[in-house]
Amino acid sequence: xxxxxxxxxxxxxxxxxxxxxxxxxxxxxxxxxxxxxxxxxxxxxxxxxxxxxxxxxxxxxxxxxxxxxxxxxxxxxxxxxxxxxxxxxxxxxxxxxxxxxxxxxxxxxxxxxxxxxxxxxxxxxxxxxxxxxxxxxxxxxxxxxxxxxxxxxxxxxxxxxxxxxxxxxxxxxxxxxxxxxxxxxxxxxxxxxxxxxxxxxxxxxxxxxxxxxxxxxxxxxxxxxxxxxxxxxxxxxxxxxxxxxxxxxxxxxxxxxxxxxxxxxxxxxxxxxxxxxxxxxxxxxxxxxxxxxxxxxxxxxxxxxxxxxxxxxxxxxxxxxxxxxxxxxxxxxxxxxxxxxxxxxxxxxxxxxxxxxxxxxxxxxxxxxxxxxxxxxxxxxxxxxxxxxxx
Amino acid sequence: xxxxxxxxxxxxxxxxxxxxxxxxxxxxxxxxxxxxxxxxxxxxxxxxxxxxxxxxxxxxxxxxxxxxxxxxxxxxxxxxxxxxxxxxxxxxxxxxxxxxxxxxxxxxxxxxxxxxxxxxxxxxxxxxxxxxxxxxxxxxxxxxxxxxxxxxxxxxxxxxxxxxxxxxxxxxxxxxxxxxxxxxxxxxxxxxxxxxxxxxxxxxxxxxxxxxxxxxxxxxxxxxxxxxxxxxxxxxxxxxxxxxxxxxxxxxxxxxxxxxxxxxxxxxxxxxxxxxxxxxxxxxxxxxxxxxxxxxxxxxxxxxxxxxxxxxxxxxxxxxxxxxxxxxxxxxxxxxxxxxxxxxxxxxxxxxxxxxxxxxxxxxxxxxxxxxxxxxxxxxxxxxxxxxxxx
Numbered sequence: 001x002x003x004x005x006x007x008x009x010x011x012x013x014x015x016x017x018x019x020x021x022x023x024x025x026x027x028x029x030x031x032x033x034x035x036x037x038x039x040x041x042x043x044x045x046x047x048x049x050x051x052x053x054x055x056x057x058x059x060x061x062x063x064x065x066x067x068x069x070x071x072x073x074x075x076x077x078x079x080x081x082x083x084x085x086x087x088x089x090x091x092x093x094x095x096x097x098x099x100x101x102x103x104x105x106x107x108x109x110x111x112x113x114x115x116x117x118x119x120x121x122x123x124x125x126x127x128x129x130x131x132x133x134x135x136x137x138x139x140x141x142x143x144x145x146x147x148x149x150x151x152x153x154x155x156x157x158x159x160x161x162x163x164x165x166x167x168x169x170x171x172x173x174x175x176x177x178x179x180x181x182x183x184x185x186x187x188x189x190x191x192x193x194x195x196x197x198x199x200x201x202x203x204x205x206x207x208x209x210x211x212x213x214x215x216x217x218x219x220x221x222x223x224x225x226x227x228x229x230x231x232x233x234x235x236x237x238x239x240x241x242x243x244x245x246x247x248x249x250x251x252x253x254x255x256x257x258x259x260x261x262x263x264x265x266x267x268x269x270x271x272x273x274x275x276x277x278x279x280x281x282x283x284x285x286x287x288x289x290x291x292x293x294x295x296x297x298x299x300x301x302x303x304x305x306x307x308x309x310x311x312x313x314x315x316x317x318x319x320x321x322x323x324x325x326x327x328x329x330x331x332x333x334x335x336x337x338x339x340x341x342x343x344x345x346x347x348x349x350x351x352x353x354x355x356x357x358x359x360x361x362x363x364x365x366x367x368x369x370x371x372x373x374x375x376x377x378x379x380x381x382x383x384x385x386x387x388x389x390x391x
Numbered sequence: 392x393x394x395x396x397x398x399x400x401x402x403x404x405x406x407x408x409x410x411x412x413x414x415x416x417x418x419x420x421x422x423x424x425x426x427x428x429x430x431x432x433x434x435x436x437x438x439x440x441x442x443x444x445x446x447x448x449x450x451x452x453x454x455x456x457x458x459x460x461x462x463x464x465x466x467x468x469x470x471x472x473x474x475x476x477x478x479x480x481x482x483x484x485x486x487x488x489x490x491x492x493x494x495x496x497x498x499x500x501x502x503x504x505x506x507x508x509x510x511x512x513x514x515x516x517x518x519x520x521x522x523x524x525x526x527x528x529x530x531x532x533x534x535x536x537x538x539x540x541x542x543x544x545x546x547x548x549x550x551x552x553x554x555x556x557x558x559x560x561x562x563x564x565x566x567x568x569x570x571x572x573x574x575x576x577x578x579x580x581x582x583x584x585x586x587x588x589x590x591x592x593x594x595x596x597x598x599x600x601x602x603x604x605x606x607x608x609x610x611x612x613x614x615x616x617x618x619x620x621x622x623x624x625x626x627x628x629x630x631x632x633x634x635x636x637x638x639x640x641x642x643x644x645x646x647x648x649x650x651x652x653x654x655x656x657x658x659x660x661x662x663x664x665x666x667x668x669x670x671x672x673x674x675x676x677x678x679x680x681x682x683x684x685x686x687x688x689x690x691x692x693x694x695x696x697x698x699x700x701x702x703x704x705x706x707x708x709x710x711x712x713x714x715x716x717x718x719x720x721x722x723x724x725x726x727x728x729x730x731x732x733x734x735x736x737x738x739x740x741x742x743x744x745x746x747x748x749x750x751x752x753x754x755x756x757x758x759x760x761x762x763x764x765x766x767x768x769x770x771x772x773x774x775x776x777x778x779x780x781x782x
Contacts, residue, residue: 025576026591029599046582050749052640072642073612074571076581090642092572092635092684092749094583105640135750143755151599152781155592155686156751159585163577180465181483185416186554190467191437192485194550200417201546208420208542221464244483249443249496251463251481293483295546358441358483359526360547364534390543 001269003374004304004337007278010266011305014282015312018171018238022164025157028149030210031167032315037143039160042133049089051128054108054115055099056086061123067113071096086115095129102128136160148316168315172213173206174233175199178244178254179293180221197360198243198291198298205302208391209310213237221245227257234261234286238313241306244293247277254290255279263288271374272337274357275301294357300339303369303388321371321386324349326379334377341366342387349387366390392660394765395695395728398669401657402696405673406703409562409629413555416548419540421601422558423706428534430551433524438486442519445477445499445506446490452514458504462487477506486520493519527551539707559706563604564597565624566590569635569645570684571612588751589634589682589689596693599782600701604628612636618648625652625677629704632697635684638668645681646670654679662765663728665748666692685748691730694760694779712762712777715740717770725768732757733778740778757781 002010020034049055056065060083068085071077073093081087081098089095089102107119117123136142142160143153149167157165175198182196183189199216206214215237219229226245233240245254246268255268263281268290270278274297279290289306291298311318327350332338341352341362349370352362369388372379379385393401411425440446447456451474459476462468464484472478472489480486480493498510508514527533533551534544540558548556566589573587574580590607597605606628610620617636624631636645637659646659654672659681661669665688670681680697682689702709718741723729732743732753740761743753760779763770770776 026595029595041580044585044749045580048585048749050747052638071583072571074573074583076583078582090640091638092570092585130747130749134747135745136752142752147755150754150781151595152592152690152754152757154595155588155690156754158576158588158591159686159751161574161576161578161580161586179483180463182465183552185549185552187552189432189436189552191469192462192465192467194435194439194483195552197546197549200549201543204417204420204542204545247443247482249481295550299543299546354526356441356521356526358435358439358521360550361527361533363541363543363547364538366543390541 001271001276002267004270004272007267007270007280007305008308011280011309012312014266014287015309017315018169018313020166021169023167025162025165026154028165028167029151029154031149031170033143033145033147033149034166034168034315036141036145037157037160037162037165039136039138039140039142041161042138043135043159044130044132046132047095048130049091049093049095049102049128050130051102051104052090053102053104053128054086055081055089055095055102056117057081057083057099058101058123058125060084061117064114064116067110067115100125100129104128146315170211170213171238171310171313172236173211173215174237174240175202175214175216176229176233176240176242177216177218178221178226178242180251182218197295198293201295201299202241202243202302205299205307209307211310221251221253223253223257226253227260230257230288231261234283234288238286239309240286240288241291242289243291243298246279246290246292258288258290270337271335272339273333274339275304278305280305292357295360296341296362297357299363300369304339319388321388323384324387326351326381326383326385329381330372330379332372332377332379335374337374338372340370340372342368342370344368344387344389349385392662392667393658395661395663398658398661398671398696399699402671402700403703405657405678406700408706409560409704411557412560414558416553416556417545419556419558420542420545422540422561424534424536424538424540425557425559425706427532427536428548428551428553428556430527430529430531430533432552433529434526434550435521435523437523439521440480440482440484440486440493440519441521442493442495443481444493444495444519446472446480446486446493447477447508448472448474448490449492449514449516451475452508456506458501458506491516491520495519537706561602561604562629562701562704563627564602564606565628565631566593566605566607567620567624567631567633568607568609569612569617569633573609588686589684592686592690593632593634593693596690596698600698602701612642612644614644614648617644618651621648621679622652625674625679629677630700631677631679632682633680634682634689637670637681637683649679649681661728662726663730664724665730666695669696671696683748686751687732687753688748690754691760695730710779712779714775715778717742717772717774717776720772721763721770723763723768723770726765728765729763731761731763733759733761735759735778735780740776
C-alpha cells in the first residue's frame with residue numbers, strides 16, 4: 001500500500017491533455033479553450049449610436065437643422081450627412097458619415113422637418129457614438145487559449161458571430177458496476193439485496209463536470225464477466241470506472257481481470273479510509289480506476305483521484321483545496337489518511353455523522369471532504385485542516 | 392422611475408411558489424424538494440457484513456468451528472448459524488441469524504472445512520455487522536422538504552430505491568428577441584447589423600439555473616409583431632423575457648404592446664445603470680420582463696431582477712450577496728444605482744474595463760457584479776460594497 005500523496009503523484013504523472021475538438025459555442029460551458037479566439041470582426045463594425053436622437057456636426061450645434069433622413073437600427077444604408085442638416089438615428093443603429101456627435105432626442109426641439117439643439121452643454125465630438133472596434137478590434141484576441149468557458153462568456157461569443165470553437169475534448173467515461181447483490185431503483189428488493197446507487201452517484205458527479213459521454217454497464221461477480229465488461233468498456237472510452245470487486249477476496253476479480261487484459265497496474269491499495277483497496281491502471285492512452293463498492297468510498301475516491309485526472313485531461317486547473325479550522329476535536333487511527341464528510345461554514349468545519357463507507361445519508365448535510373493527514377492521530381479543536389468543497 | 396430597492400420589492404411581492412411535480416430523481420439537481428422524502432426501507436434492510444470473513448457466535452470464539460455454509464453477496468438465502476459452527480460471509484452480503492460477530496478472514500486460520508479464530512482481541516458482539524437501519528430506518532425522513540437537490544444527494548436517493556421525487560416545478564421561459572439590426576451567429580453581417588447574442592446569453596444563464604424548458608422567438612420592431620410575439624409566448628410559458636424595444640422611442644413597442652395585451656404594468660424604468668428602461672408586468676400568474684437591448688444591460692437585469700424571481704418561483708433561497716472592499720476608488724453619477732462588472736479575489740474587488748452597456752468583453756475576466764448605492768457618488772479605495780458573484 002502507498003500513501004495518499006504517492007497515489008496522487010502517480011495519477012498526476014499518468015495524465016495528459018486530450019486533443020482539441022470543435023464544439024458549438026453555446027454548449028461549451030465547462031470546457032477549456034484549445035486556441036485563442038480571435039475576433040473575426042470589429043465590434044461595433046460601424047459607427048453606432050448609443051441613443052435615440054439626431055446625428056449632427058458639432059460645428060452646426062447652434063443652427064436650425066433640416067432633418068435630412070433617418071437611419072433606423074438594422075438599416076444597411078450608408079448615408080453622408082450634409083452640412084447644416086441632421087439625420088435621425090436610433091440606439092444600436094448606424095451614425096452617418098460626416099456626423100461627429102449624436103444629440104439625444106430629449107435635448108432637441110423638433111418643428112416640422114427641422115430640429116434645434118436645446119441643450120447648452122454636452123455636445124462634444126464623439127458623444128453617444130460607439131466607434132468601430134470600441135468593444136473589440138478585428139483580429140484581436142477575444143478570449144485567450146486556456147480559458148475555462150463560463151456561462152457569462154456565451155453571450156460574448158455570440159456577439160463575435162462564432163458558431164463552433166476549439167476546446168480540449170472531455171474524456172468519455174464507462175462506468176462498470178459489479179456486485180451480485182445490486183438491484184435497480186424502482187424494482188422490488190429481496191433479503192440480501194441492496195439498491196444500486198454508484199452508477200447514479202458517479203453519473204451526477206461527471207455531469208457536474210460537464211462530461212456527457214457516459215455509458216453504464218453491469219456485470220456479475222465472475223472473473224470472465226468482469227474481464228469481458230472491462231475489455232468492452234476500453235474499446236470505446238477514455239476512462240473506465242469500475243465499482244466493487246477490488247479487494248482481495250473470493251468474489252473480487254477486478255485487479256486480476258485488469259492484469260489479464262494487460263493493463264499496467266499503477267497502484268492497488270492506498271493507506272486511507274475510506275477507499276483502501278483503490279486500483280489504478282493505464283493502457284494505451286486509457287485509464288482504469290477500480291473503485292471500492294461502498295458508495296461513500298466511491299464518492300471519496302472520485303473526488304480525490306478521478307476528478308483531478310479528469311481536470312488534467314480536459315485542461316482545467318486543479319480544484320483549489322481550502323483550509324478550515326476543526327469545530328470539534330477528532331481522533332483517528334494512525335497510519336491512514338482520512339477523508340471525512342464535513343460541513344464548513346465561516347471557516348469552521350464540523351465532522352458529519354454517519355462516516356462509515358456504506359453510509360450516504362451524511363451527504364444530505366455535508367458540503368465538503370475533510371482531509372486528515374496519515375501521520376497525525378489526534379486533532380485538537382481549532383486545528384487547521386485541508387477541506388475539499390463539493391463542486 | 393423607481394429605485395433599485397423599490398423594484399426589487401415589487402418583484403418579490405409578485406412572486407409565489409410554483410406547484411410541485413414529479414421528476415426522475417437523477418434529473419433533479421438544482422430543484423427544491425416539495426415534500427419530505429421518507430425512507431421506504433431500512434438501510435441496510437438485513438444484517439450486513441462489512442468484511443469478507445466468518446460469521447460466528449462470540450461465545451464460540453475459542454473453538455475449532457466447522458464451516459457450515461457460505462453466504463455470498465447477493466444471495467437471498469436466510470440461514471440459521473448452528474452453535475459451534477461458522478458461516479463464510481462477504482462484504483455487503485448477509486450475516487446469518489444466530490451470529491453476533493463477523494471475524495475478518497485475515498484473523499482466522501482455515502484447515503479443510505474448519506476454521507479457528509487466530510486474533511486474540513477485537514472479537515466483540517456486533518463487530519463488522521451493519522445492523523438493519525444503521526444507515527437509515529424505514530419511514531424516517533431521509534431528505535427534508537425544502538432541500539435544494541445537490542449532485543452529492545443523487546447516490547443517496549438511488550440507495551433508497553426511489554425513481555421519481557416531488558419537487559417544486561421550474562418555470563418555463565420564453566425569450567422574445569426584438570431588433571431589426573440582429574443577425575444570427577454564423578451568418579454574414581452587413582453594414583448596420585449586429586450579431587444577436589442576447590438569446591444565447593440568457594439561455595446559458597437559465598441553463599445554469601437548471602431551467603430546461605426555454606423557447607426563443609424573434610420579432611421585427613413593429614407594434615403588431617411585438618404584440619403577437621408576446622401573446623404567443625404567454626400562451627405556453629410562465630415567464631417571458633423580451634429583449635430590446637423597451638425605451639420610449641419610435642421603434643420601442645414593448646411597453647405599449649404589453650399594455651394592449653392587458654398585462655399589469657408593475658414598473659417601467661429604474662434609477663440604475665445599466666438597465667434604466669427595465670419593464671416588469673404580470674398577468675394571470677405569469678410574469679413579463681421587458682429587458683433592454685444592450686447585452687450587458689440584459690445580463691445585469693437578469694441577475695438583479697429575473698434571477699431572484701426564478702429562485703422564488705422554484706423555492707430556492709435567495710442568492711447571498713457578499714461584501715468586498717473596492718481595490719480602487721470609483722466615482723459615479725449620483726441618483727443612479729450602478730451595477731459594474733468586477734473581479735473579486737481575496738475580499739478585494741476591482742472594477743473591470745469596458746463597462747458600457749453594449750460591451751460584453753469584460754465578462755471574459757469578471758466574476759461578479761459590483762452594486763453601488765444610488766445615493767452615494769464617491770467611493771474611496773477600500774470602501775466595503777455589495778458584490779453579486781456570478782453563479
